[in-house]
Amino acid sequence: MSDKSFKHVSCHNCEARKDSLFGSFCDNHVDELNEQKSCAYYKKNQGLFLDGSFPRGVFCLNKGKVKIFTRGEEGKEQIIHIAGEGEIIGFRSMFSGDPYSVSATALEESNICFIAKEDFLNMIDTNASFRNGIMRELSKELAERAVFITNMAQKSVRERLACILLILKDIYKEEEINLTREDLANYVGTATETLIRLLKDFKEEGFIEIHTRKLEIINKDGLIRLAGN
């Protein structure tokens, strides 16, 4: 219903691909990838997949941002990760045979390609270096999540907010961070009201600037000191 066709990006000159796990593909493989993938435009807040549904393939983010989240008992979202350009989304569930354990939703207008499970698994089986890249990625994420767990368990909300802002800085690069207060709170793992109060504190302490909805980090080192890891 919302598949307004976006420009079909070729994998060959896809900037995002170059830093991605597909980056080391030789021309032949890129050809193949380019034929197999389909391209779609996603509106803000449009879902890619839902927790509990069965995966049919992986998504590759050409342009935009996507939040990966779970839902707790009362339906409250917990954001686990925000994917940026070049990221492959949903490949974890390609291997387990289980339904998705997380949901994914576009945070802004995004251009996202899709590769069918069969094609993806075929790449994994036949391309050892790609496979190793995927395994490395799985391992890295596992390590990241261990740190995340530790932060959640041991840091104050204030420290966690500093951590998350630094992570977001890396994702948004030179752009301003553009998330609803609720999404940000659901990433930090706190109540929206608490988050708002802390943002105000951070502003007063000169760590950030608030441009209505968007955030700009103006004292990265200060945040690093505050975050403490």
Add this chain to the structure above:
Amino acid sequence: MSDKSFKHVSCHNCEARKDSLFGSFCDNHVDELNEQKSCAYYKKNQGLFLDGSFPRGVFCLNKGKVKIFTRGEEGKEQIIHIAGEGEIIGFRSMFSGDPYSVSATALEESNICFIAKEDFLNMIDTNASFRNGIMRELSKELAERAVFITNMAQKSVRERLACILLILKDIYKEEEINLTREDLANYVGTATETLIRLLKDFKEEGFIEIHTRKLEIINKDGLIRLAGN
């Protein structure tokens, strides 16, 4: 220094292997595995590896329990996982080339085999079904950790304790749960004192029995209701 030689267990009749990722190995592969692995006895509190050091291979737990943990800023442990019999430990870091992001320590007297990185990676490359098992395992753990993060972020300490007790029940099976209060607190992500108070509550509410240091779950359904997921 503490390598009191334990009985050398053969992979062929290793009970733990049968439920493990090595379980589907054919006889030839088991032979090979058996020759490659070395076997060692670990005392309680003896470390397998430390965060930051470089992995030289993987560990396979024949008998005992091993805690996997990180350390937060002030050195406080956060337990991420407790491994039981049949688990392969440390294979995540085989792929990334990075040093360990977590530490591992035996929680009780354990018998643990070791497989050199080279041999392990060779198995991965040559044995597709084993490889798939490993990838499935990586994915499963990723999913588990997403749940863990959500629990940490959204549940009260009381609910988290219920969750963790249920997880421990699955690991310890019919045995009583045998952890220091501090380890348990570091798993739940709370202060030791808070944990002790909650254990007392749980006892008074008829969920558990406390035998000095050991815990026994006597109302699993109650805990499930309390944990709420």
Add this chain to the structure above:
DNA sequence: CGAGCGATTGAAAAGACTCAACCACCGTGG
């Protein structure tokens, strides 16, 4: 028998959440 670690308890303080109300901006329809 004594040292020391792990377990326990109490009291006070801090951090975070909830609830309730209010504001501000934005797009819509009249």
Add this chain to the structure above:
DNA sequence: CCACGGTGGTTGAGTCTTTTCAATCGCTCG
């Protein structure tokens, strides 16, 4: 062009959970 409704943002007050600190207890290992 303006009033209206709605969503997302903000603020305040009160409450509750959880932590911290300090002290005590009890068991076990040399």
